[in-house]
Amino acid sequence: MPNQTKSDSQRQDQYLVAGTTIVMLTLYIIILASNLM
Structure with a gap:
């Protein structure tokens, strides 16, 4: 179970980084x- 939650949190972090x-x-x-306009 702890591994699953850890992977979920890592996935959320990746989504956050990608979004930003x-x-x-x-x-x-x-x-x-x-600026070009």
Whole structure:
């Protein structure tokens, strides 16, 4: 059981990191586009 919860928490962390990186990339692209405009 402890191993299962550990893997679940790790998975959540990975999702968090992926989400934050995607948000940062989208914001960066939007800023670049606005600067080019």
